[in-house]
Amino acid sequence: MKILLVTQNFYPEIGSGANRFRNLYKHLSGHHQVDVLTTEPSYPNEKMYQDQKFWYDEQINQSADIKRIKMRTSKQSRSMAMRLLYYFELGLKVRRTIRKQQAAYDVLYVTTPNIFMPWAAFFGQRHETKRVLEVRDLWPDSLTGIDKLKSFKFIFPVLKFLEKRMYRVSDTIIINNEGFRAHIEQLAPQVKQYYFPNAFNQEELAFSEVTENFKVIYTGNIGFAQSYDQLIEVAEGLEERGIYFNAVVYGMNAHNFFNYIQEHNFKYVTAYHEKSRQECLEMIRTHNIQLSLLKETDTFLTVLPGKIIDGIGCGVPVVTNLGGYANQLINDNQVGYAKERATTTEILDAIEQIKHNHALEQQMRENARTLVQEEFLWEKNIKKLEEVLKQ
Structure with missing residues (x-):
């Protein structure tokens, strides 16, 4: 199989999301052609990745399979408006890349919690490739949990509608937490879900x-x-x-x-x-x-x-x-x-x-x-x- 992994966070970034996709890439690429579409490392900040201790995987360091998107805006801004601008820019660039390249892959594997990336990859695109959506967070619900939508409450119903559509246009859904199953099944009962937790090598x-x-x-x-x-x-x-x-x-x-x-x-x-x-x-x-x-x-x-x-x-x-x-x-x-x-x-x-x-x-x-x-x-x-x- 030829697989394209699409993720905002990836090695050498710290955090469970980046580590999960590093492992997906490492294990799947052993038997398949796997490319990764991601961003430059910046979580929790860009400066820390000047330290070479974070770049410990020489195989990935030398790999030509990792495609990093260059961004003009920053996702680390405290301003919700600026963070949304970052997500819109990222979504636009992901959309352009998927439109040009998806026909070359058998599987398009895209992850949340940044739902701008699945939207860009799935909405308004030709359905030529198997769409696998990995859900690692219930976004946009998580935004209400951190009180970040107070100034943007008027768009929450729109985000919820797009969340439902995101699930429904997927061919398969991967969850890393069984606690997500009931919520997703209620919104997209026809789409099969599979549980694959974070793990150890x-x-x-x-x-x-x-x-x-x-x-x-x-x-x-x-x-x-x-x-x-x-x-x-x-x-x-x-x-x-x-x-x-x-x-x-x-x-x-x-x-x-x-x-x-x-x-x-x-x-x-x-x-x-x-x-x-x-x-x-x-x-x-x-x-x-x-x-x-x-x-x-x-x-x-x-x-x-x-x-x-x-x-x-x-x-x-x-x-x-x-x-x-x-x-x-x-x-x-x-x-x-x-x-x-x-x-x-x-x-x-x-x-x-x-x-x-x-x-x-x-x-x-x-x-x-x-x-x-x-x-x-x-x-x-x-x-x-x-x-x-x-x-």
Whole structure:
């Protein structure tokens, strides 16, 4: 097969979306001709990619399969109007490229949450190629969850209509979270959905034994979707309890977090700037708990963040305030603690319960190692995905 992957985020960018598509490219290109249409790395900012540690995959660095779109506008603007302008520019350039090149491919594989890219790839285009839509976020609902549509409420019904049409003009839909299935089925009941979660490569799997100093870790964005206030409250609670807490953070509220930690002269809480995926995984393995906190909105509490999969893949218990599929996954498999809209006190109590019960922590670690082998291995999942793409 000849496959074109269309994604806003791609290696060497950090984040689960970029890592997911790096793995899709690496595994699918082993047996198929795969090209990637993407942008220049700029998440969370362009400057950080001057550091060569993020460009660790020499195979991709040398590949001619990666087509990067040059953009004039910036997606990192705090202005919603400027961000929309960026998406319109990106959509226009994707549209032109697809119109010229789609006939050369058997599969057009496009991802959300930026729905401007699927719109550009699918709407008003000749349906010459199998259309596969990957849904990693329920956009535009996620915008209401971060209060970014307050000034643009009049366009929300239009966005919802286009969301429904996007699903319906797809031939196949891939979801990375079972929590999305019912929503999409309601809007596009005739289109088949297949679940393929974020995963680990076999070579990435490595586990460490628990350390003497009990440690909690948070890795990732502190942006619109994350609960910054609760993260601060948890940091304060862990400091008071003398529990080590390491946070590898980036995003719009990261500098506030750094400043808060410095101003309060915390002894047990340490903040770190962005790290590569390999560096993050190495850190996670040496900790006792992986923390994941999102804002308490219906949209965000049903997602399955990449940091939860990272924790499970490293054999580390996960503590979170999420509901939905993530909650079910964690509690049913006993790989941590999950309670929808958990208060800070409940989060801290869960951490202490694991801290003071070595047998419980060890059982959660063993359960995580089993779960990653059963459900979260690319080498297994990619074979199933290939069968779907061939249909």
